[in-house]
Amino acid sequence: WIDPSDIIDRVVYDLDDLIARSRSAASNTNRLINEDELELQQQQPPQQLNSHLTFESRFESGNLRRAIQVRRREYDLLLNPDIGHRGHLQWFYFRLSNCEAGVPYRFNIINCEKPGSQFTCGMRPLLFSVKEAMLGRAYWLRAGKDSAYYTASFTLTFKHSGDICYLAYYIPYTYTRLLADLEEWQSAGSDGGDILFSKQCLGNSLGGNQIHLVTVTAEPVDSNRPVVLITGRVHPGESNASWTVRGLGNYLVSPAARQLRREFIFKLVPMLNPDGVINGNHRCSLSAEDLNRAWLRPTVARQPEIYHTKGLLGLLCLTGHRPALYIDCHGHSRRNNVFMFGCSPTQSWVQGVDRNNPGWLLGAGGSGPPAEDPGYRALPRLLAQSAPAFSWSNCCFTVEKAKEATARVVVWRQMRIQCAYTLEASYSCCDQGLYRGFHMGVRELEEMGAKLAECLIRWKAFRSIPPSSATVAATAAVSPSVSAASRSATFLVGSDTEDRDENFLLQDGNSDGNDGDDSSAGSDLGHRRLSQEFLNEPDNELY
Structure with a gap:
């Protein structure tokens, strides 16, 4: 009443x-x-x-x-x-x-x-x-x-x-906070030791804010190290994604990551949509569109944030340094836990056989049925072993038609990167593992970022990634004129994007894709080595 x-x-x-x-x-x-x-x-x-x-x-x-x-x-x-x-x-x-x-x-x-x-x-x-x-x-x-x-x-x-x-709605992570973190990472990288830290401007957003590119590896630089590219915060309301990236960045510049830096070259674009973050948007940029539906044909006039990031990916591929791993960090408002979305060539929406993906090329040289990279599901399974907040049962590897213009699918199709994932962290809580029944906060998300980094050495050992040989072979036919000197010179740069070939950026992955909207682990197993048979069993859970 x-x-x-x-x-x-x-x-x-x-x-x-x-x-x-x-x-x-x-x-x-x-x-x-x-x-x-x-x-x-x-x-x-x-x-x-x-x-x-x-x-x-x-x-x-x-x-x-x-x-x-x-x-x-x-x-x-x-x-x-x-x-x-x-x-x-x-x-x-x-x-x-x-x-x-x-x-x-x-x-x-x-x-x-x-x-x-x-x-x-x-x-x-x-x-x-x-x-x-x-x-x-x-x-x-x-x-x-x-x-x-x-x-x-x-x-x-x-x-x-x-x-x-x-x-x-969730713990804010602002653009100003990112600038402070970048200064802290740079300070940690200049304190001596073997850290090679580089902070560059990949380009400017529509609002004139810098899109930052961070590179972390060990000195002396070995250009044969595989590249790992991490992006985050394309949706400004998903501040939990930024806390995960922050945990990863903190770990990469710490003494604990010494061996990791010697094994990989990390490239981070921690905030893809600074304008949306600054203005309190939930999903869009100043162009009033979802930037994670603009990866097929980004333009420098409307989506400079994606244009320059995709240009960086293209540059790495053309110079023989195709990333071995790409992860786009997000937040999820409908599911619990932390989990991954991936791209399986055997689980595509395309009728018949989906030939436009790296899995098809892997299968009998392009003449046989599509095949998964043997280590494709290894990373999420390793995370389910070591990260208390991560849930294997929430992971999904289906390629949906509505996601054809997203970062994960475009990177998979156009850049031929088999290990392309979306990492989703819940706004809410965990319903399994050590944190079951607890809301996820900064500590849990930063721990997730650190655990992701820790898993990569084991993941690399399992996949037995050859030192850039596969990527060099794949790109030799595309750009045979690129010299070894130019490869090493451009490897750590990636900020000069204005003169890149826009035709490369506008490659059409699968023209049937649309821009549909989307909102889209037990820790007691220790470090059990994953066998090939275990990874090939799609329903085998770790808990």
């Missing part, structure tokens, strides 16, 4: 009105400073607090369009769609203050609608308290109870009166 006298129905935050009344939309965002602690120190006594919460979202990665006070402690919230788009209403991140301690507040994000979301299975939003941070507990914590869906609704009780808090 609702008492009509309780209804307030008052708009307490309106981003559109704030922008319209300001002389410059950027006037409040061009100061790189946070004054939350100073505000709390100068705060008025709790009994003089206003009668409603105050909201703010005009900061990096923020997303809240309007807040309506329905009752004294109940608020309806509306999110911004992606810029230039009418949909993709999922990511939220905003500041709230002027709260009372020990009393429940109800929040209804009335346009956060996604059937099958993990909110229906117990997932809770993330809360950061400035007062807790000032007390030495600077953590993002799962908060709220009585979560409900179809509309995302939850109840929060604050610990401190007058606190300043931040509420988010």
Whole structure:
């Protein structure tokens, strides 16, 4: 029963009105400073607090369009769609203050609608308290109870009166945070030892932000080392992908990765969509399109982020350094655990025999049925052994028609890279293994990135990757004029993309693909060696 006298129905935050009344939309965002602690120190006594919460979202990665006070402690919230788009209403991140301690507040994000979301299975939003941070507990914590869906609704009780808090769909990882991490990695790489660390600009986004390319290996450089290419954050709302890449990057510049650096050359593009991240989008770039549906024919005018990254891949292939492994890191809102999607030539949507893939070329030299690389499923199985959050049973290797324009499938088809994967990390929790029943946070995701790196030496030993011989042979016919000197000179560069042959970038993989939308382990087994027979059994699970 609702008492009509309780209804307030008052708009307490309106981003559109704030922008319209300001002389410059950027006037409040061009100061790189946070004054939350100073505000709390100068705060008025709790009994003089206003009668409603105050909201703010005009900061990096923020997303809240309007807040309506329905009752004294109940608020309806509306999110911004992606810029230039009418949909993709999922990511939220905003500041709230002027709260009372020990009393429940109800929040209804009335346009956060996604059937099958993990909110229906117990997932809770993330809360950061400035007062807790000032007390030495600077953590993002799962908060709220009585979560409900179809509309995302939850109840929060604050610990401190007058606190300043931040509420988010997941733990934010901003472009500014990436720049800080890049500086830390570079500092670690310049502290001596055998680390060769290179940070370069692969190109600029539509908004003029740099797309960073990181290279990590050991000195002296051996150009016969296989290349591993990792990309992440093509979807800006999937901040969990960035935390996984951060864990990988931290491990690569650590003393523990000394042998790994001697075995591989790593190339990381940690944030493919910086514009979307900065502006608080969930899925799109400033061109109002999903960049993970633009890999077939990217253009420098509309999708420079993908154009330059695909150009890097093309350069590596043409110079005899075709990556042995490609992984695109994502977040997943409908499944638990961490898992992989891959491309099996025997599980393709194409009617009859799918010939346009490296598996077909592997099968009897192109004249026989398609075949999988013997070590193709080795990496996810190794991860299921060593990474507590990883689940083999969630992995899938089907090639779907709707995914033909995604990074994983295009890299597999056009670049002829057999080991091309999407690594998906849940926003929610694990339902198996050591972390069963626990939400996944920064620690678990960074551990996942480190475990991925640790597995690669065992994966390489299993696959017995010859030192670039297969890739050199495959590319010799494509570019016989490339000299050994130019190969070694361009191997660590990859930032000069403007003069590349655009025809190579516009190769059509399978023209029947479409741009459909998608939202798309027991640790007690030790380091059991995987046999060939074990890997060839598709239903054999590790737990």
